[in-house]
Amino acid sequence: MGAFLEEVNRRIDGVPIQRCYHCRKCSAGCPVAFAMEYNPNKVIKMIQMGKRAEVLGSSTIWLCASCETCVTRCPNDVDIARMMDVLREMVIEEGLGAREKKILKFHEAFLAGIRSGGRINEPMMIARYKMTTGDLFSDLKMGLDMFMKGKLSLISPKTKDMTSVRKIFDRTKK
Amino acid sequence: MKVSYYPGCSLHATGKEYDQSVKAVSRALGIELAEVNDWSCCGASSAHMTNYRLSVALPARNLASAEKAGLDVMVPCAACFNRFKMAQHHLRENGALKKEIEEIIGESCRGDLAVRNPIDVFSKDIGLEKLAEKVTRKLAGLKPVSYYGCLLLRPPEVCEFDNYENPVLLDKIMEAMGAEPRNWSCKTDCCGGSLTLGKTDIVIRLVDKLMTMAREAGANCLVTACPVCMANLDMRPREEIRLPVFYFTELMALAMGLPGPTEWFKLHNTDPAPLLKSLALL
Ligand code: SF4
Ligand code: SF4
Numbered sequence: 402m403g404a405f406l407e408e409v410n411r412r413i414d415g416v417p418i419q420r421c422y423h424c425r426k427c428s429a430g431c432p433v434a435f436a437m438e439y440n441p442n443k444v445i446k447m448i449q450m451g452k453r454a455e456v457l458g459s460s461t462i463w464l465c466a467s468c469e470t471c472v473t474r475c476p477n478d479v480d481i482a483r484m485m486d487v488l489r490e491m492v493i494e495e496g497l498g499a500r501e502k503k504i505l506k507f508h509e510a511f512l513a514g515i516r517s518g519g520r521i522n523e524p525m526m527i528a529r530y531k532m533t534t535g536d537l538f539s540d541l542k543m544g545l546d547m548f549m550k551g552k553l554s555l556i557s558p559k560t561k562d563m564t565s566v567r568k569i570f571d572r573t574k575k
Numbered sequence: 576m577k578v579s580y581y582p583g584c585s586l587h588a589t590g591k592e593y594d595q596s597v598k599a600v601s602r603a604l605g606i607e608l609a610e611v612n613d614w615s616c617c618g619a620s621s622a623h624m625t626n627y628r629l630s631v632a633l634p635a636r637n638l639a640s641a642e643k644a645g646l647d648v649m650v651p652c653a654a655c656f657n658r659f660k661m662a663q664h665h666l667r668e669n670g671a672l673k674k675e676i677e678e679i680i681g682e683s684c685r686g687d688l689a690v691r692n693p694i695d696v697f698s699k700d701i702g703l704e705k706l707a708e709k710v711t712r713k714l715a716g717l718k719p720v721s722y723y724g725c726l727l728l729r730p731p732e733v734c735e736f737d738n739y740e741n742p743v744l745l746d747k748i749m750e751a752m753g754a755e756p757r758n759w760s761c762k763t764d765c766c767g768g769s770l771t772l773g774k775t776d777i778v779i780r781l782v783d784k785l786m787t788m789a790r791e792a793g794a795n796c797l798v799t800a801c802p803v804c805m806a807n808l809d810m811r812p813r814e815e816i817r818l819p820v821f822y823f824t825e826l827m828a829l830a831m832g833l834p835g836p837t838e839w840f841k842l843h844n845t846d847p848a849p850l851l852k853s854l855a856l857l
Pocket of ligand 1: 420421422423424425426427428442471474475476477478479481
């Protein structure tokens, strides 16, 4: 007990989350709370109670859209948005598997896009995402419409100094 | 006035009309834009949601490049703007991190450059009066609600250019263009952002609510400064309740009689032409 809380606080490196007095202002303003199985302030309570597996295995941490409404309104400056980032990082580092697999696949496809060209080519990034999720047909018409309008192109200018971009990825790998 | 310009990835693809309209309006206002040398992606939400140091290092690479030019850097995309401001905030607050990031990007990054959104530059540096003087065709009958979304103003101590619960600058710019902005309470609500692919149902619910609220406020369109919000608002709501959505710079260009708007509007998913024609603005 307490080890999970300490670990999360150490990673947040800011206001300790136990400063929360559960006024639920964060959860009241959270745009995604309706879809979460645990409300944002409930996650704090669960971390305090040492419920590591339940928190890291929850969909809540992936559904958080990082809108920063919670931290902006919290009377105690508890940074829930940062806490959610930290919890996601822990899942990834420990290879626990994301409860919302498609959301993590999206982030991976996005970052792979930066790694390969320095800039995101949106159609290529979405193709990569669709290949790994097998979700090939949703939004197909919308994508084709954008192609026809000349909005999207498969080739777009890349960053020239790609060595520096690759170095950033290599050096920030855990 | 001369500023550095960071378009970011979206403005070269789904947000093309934002890039072109920012450039057209800037030129007309006498603002010279110099693209940040050899820029790379800011990492957007995917970096900070999965890897903290990566989320600071990617913007830092661009900030370091812009610092060499030494000018304020204009960042139209709300997501890039937010990542730049956040990275600067972390670099200033945490000396050890700054050192680590400089090693990662292989150069120094002071983190003190003025990172500016065009809403801020146009309304404060150019000024609302001057903007109004440039209008050749008032946007009479156009009733937009201003939609900032999350990333331009939160967290407030980092973003700091307009009120974070009830921002007013976009309304004022629209007023200067002769439009009749409507007041509403959803200016800084969330559209679901990057959940649009992984969790489409959540985004549909959020944008449906925004469209409903905009209609209740008596609006006939929405105006935004974020390519992510634009994509979600323009493509995801239920057909029956959709309203046209504009980048604020597209409407500025229209009011200022600049070339381009007709072509940009063709790139929208929800066609704004019927509305504009009914108001004799197109
Ligand atoms: S708003 Fe802050 S204090 Fe209130 S419940 Fe949320 S985290 Fe706790
Ligand atoms: S940052 Fe996440 S937890 Fe906080 S209000 Fe937004 S979606 Fe909810």
